[in-house]
Amino acid sequence: MVQTDLDARLTAIIAPVVAAMGLDLVRVMLSGQPGSLTLQVMAEDPATGQLTIDQCARLSRALDQPLDEADPIAGEYALEVSSPGIDRPLTRAKDWQDWAGHEVRLKLEPKVDGRARLHGEIMGLDGEDALVKMKGSTLEGDSVLRLPLSHISGAKLVLTDRLIATTKPLDPTGADEIIESSPDGAAVNDNEISTED
CATH class of the missing domain: 2.30.30.180 (Ribosome maturation factor RimP, C-terminal domain)
Known part of the structure; x- marks a missing residue:
């Protein structure tokens, strides 16, 4: 669970925003190739261990300005804000x-x-x-x-x-993540909502 320098820089930008919303950061991960990069921000509400679709949307909007100002990623990328889901990754000692x-x-x-x-x-x-x-x-x-x-x-x-x-469903729509894509678009599936920059 070793972070790259860029992962650490992204985490330094994202973690305070997540904490200010009363959420816990689970994972920050940049994946893909130049031209089709995805920045995944996974967070949870400490009361439930998950995020609702509304919480994902609010967090996505809250991250827009800090990420735009810091501009840590060269080129375009899709921002994916999500809940850990039931079969979650384990990323923290706790x-x-x-x-x-x-x-x-x-x-x-x-x-x-x-x-x-x-x-x-x-x-x-x-x-x-x-x-x-x-x-x-x-x-x-x-x-x-x-x-x-x-x-x-x-x-x-x-x-x-x-x-x-052990896990309680939070969102009856089944959607638990937001994906923001650049104007040229990014693929989405039934469990994702896409918003354009």
């Missing part, structure tokens, strides 16, 4: 405590014990290590791996009945 007992798939870089990918149950956090019980293991001791957070390049909850039961 996520490993908050989601203990749920299944996770993760990528490791560098490898840990020769493993680059894991599927297991989150057992919590111990200092700077995530504790993960390997999927299918019945042993409590040796089957729990200590994974340095600095080695976890990506982690996402697995959609299970238990996870679905």
